[in-house]
């Protein structure tokens with residue numbers, strides 16, 4: 001696994017190998033031993049999957065508050081996404097900065113997103129499947145969100161948005177004096 005640090009502290013692009021043979025291919029996608037300190041002593045406890053039918057769909061941006069703040073590893077299984085995360089950590093040198101990567105089902109790349117960052121993506125094709133590895137259990141009462149068009153985040157979605165959940169449409173805007181979440 002190649003671990004490439006990203007401009008947001010604690011985030012990385014994970015590139016894994018795909019060993020091909022006459023049957024097809026095999027890849028080791030995750031190894032706690034390979035990630036070591038990047039996991040900060042946390043372990044994967046929940047794995048999720050989503051399917052988005054239509055190009056232009058936006059999901060997010062979501063995060064969980066402490067004590068269920070979670071590290072996420074996200075990978076695209078089919079189709080293509082523009083995957084983005086926003087640093088909400090109080091005191092972080094990259095507070096309120098976002099970073100995005102193109103992920104797709106053909107290239108073995110995944111994003112490691114540290115706790116305290118809100119995550120979202122926009123599909124760039126139809127029929128997108130995403131895999132999410134989480135280090136905390138889903139805890140609705142500790143879920144937080146940033147609205148897709150929050151001017152303080154200024155996320156530059158590549159395409160016009162075609163699908164957005166009612167909940168994500170109604171996500172609150174960050175107050176002008178929001179100075180981050182504590183973990």
Ligand SMILES: Cc1cn([C@H]2C[C@H](O)[C@@H](COP(=O)(O)OP(=O)(O)O[C@H]3O[C@H](C)C(=O)[C@H](O)[C@H]3O)O2)c(=O)[nH]c1=O
Nearest residue numbers: 048050059060061062063119120121132137138165167
């Ligand atoms: C996350 C989650 C959700 N749910 C339920 C809650 C809703 O009834 C339904 C769909 O949830 P939601 O609308 O939050 O799904 P997305 O909008 O795709 O959000 C996800 O995608 C964005 C980009 C993320 O980063 C989050 O990991 C995740 O929240 O599944 C569960 O039952 N368990 C879970 O772990």
